[in-house]
Amino acid sequence: MDNISIKCIKSEKIKSGASYGQFVINSLSAGQGITVGNQLRRVLLGDLGGTAISAVRIAGVRHEFSTIPGVREDILEILLNLKGIVFKSQTKETQFGRLKIQGPTVVTADLIQLPTNLEIINPNNYIATISTANVLEIEFKFEYGTGYKLASQTFSDEVDSYLQLDTIFMPVQKVDFKIENVYDSTNNITERLFIDIWTNGSISPTEAIKSACQIIINLFKLLVENKETNENLELETKNSSISIEPYTNIAIEELQLSVRAYNCLKKAQINTVGDLLQYSPEKLQELKNFGRKSADEVFSTLKNKLGIILK
Template identity: 85%
Template sequence: MNNISIKCLKSEQIESGACHGQFVINSLQPGQGITIGNQLRRVLLGDLGGVAISAVRIAGITHEFSTIPGIREDVLEILLNLKGVVLKSQTKNVQFGRLKIQGPSVITADLIQLPSGLEIVNPNHYIATISTSNILEIEFKFEYGTGYRLASQTFSEEDENYLQLDTIFMPVQKVDFKIENVYDTANNISERLFLDIWTNGSLSPTEALESAAQIIIDLFVLLLNNKNTNESPQADSKNQSISIEPYTNIAIEELQLSVRAYNCLKKAQINTVGDLLQYSPEKLQELKNFGRKSADEVFSTLKNKLGIILK
């Protein structure tokens, strides 16, 4: 245990500013690999925070089903494109940005005027195209958070003029790990843990791993320093029941399924990943017009995008 070490095997930047890193943790005792791997994976996917566009205000537009004269995309398409803008921030405060462009022009993320301390990771990300001499003016609201937040979960009088977005704060997109047994000359067994981390580029895999490790350390320090309080067990159980997996509120639109599979799920009132997880593979294939090919697509997408394997 005293010889435990961690090493970065690979660190690379992939398309659109996203990053991938591979790490190995050596000299673990048998059984520790699965414990550490599971804990790190859950924290990396669920507890790390990030900044994202949470709402926009478009000049002359009152609802998301509008069209803008001279703009190739409708408002819904623009909102969907804005969800792909990846941001890096030095503060957790709510901030605002603007975009004002006169066409004809192709609008990309780098044209957004940002406040100090905020940076766009993928500046070439496409937003919209102005095909005439019209002016497009948008005000952006940037917020810090963790996990995934539906637009329906944010209502306030201050935001009544804004169009809300389903907001993805998670900087870590995917985490995989595997464990290998290592035998020494005396035939003693130890384990080594291989950890692969993919991020959206707002922080590096190394930074993500360090932050996750610190969160776990802080948690156990609190447990060690915890003293008896007057809080009742009922209150504790209530707080525990509120916590949910970070992916349950993710809309199925985020899975980017084929039109056939998507339509079948929507007709069955399956609107989120949480709804989808209520179905077994057998029950899923009983849906009308939902065949084996569509089922395989859903299983593969859940595994590759979210690391979820349906039993």
């Protein structure tokens, strides 16, 4: 236990600015691998914060089912494209940005005018195509948070002028871990924990695991010092209804499925990943107009984006 150590054994950049890192923690006592691995995974996925677009105001547009003259994409498609932009912020304050451009042109993320504390990780992210000389003007609201926030949970005095987005703040996209037993010359057993971390690029895997460790240390430090507050003692009943798994309430729009698969799920009142996980593969294929090809697309997307395998 005295020789416990952590080491980064693999680090690489992947498409769209995302990052991957693999770490190994050595010299854990028997049984500690699963404890440490589970704790780190939960904190990495649920407690690390990030900045994202939470609302937009588009000139001449009042609702998400509108269209803009001269723009190839409708508003829903533009909003989905905006959700793919990854930001790195030096502050946790709410910030605003602006995009104003005249066509014909292809609109990408690097054309957004940002405050000085904000940086775009994937500047080539596609937003829309303007095919005429029309002007596209968008105002953005950037917020810092943890986990995710559904548009239906967002209350704003500016709700009449801003379109609210389902917002994912999580900088860590996926975490896997595995444990190996190590035997010494006297046949004593220690464990070695391997952790794989994928981030959206706004934070490196090394920074992510350091931040997660610090969050865990701070939590248990409070327990050791026995600093209890009324907030810790008064558990709100609504918290019991919140899912532990951070992906459960993510809207299916975030999966970026094909139009056919998306429409079939929406018609069946499947609005979130949690709703989707209530269906077995067989039951899913019983949906009207939802064939084997659509089912394979859903299974593949759940596995690749969220690490979820339907049994």
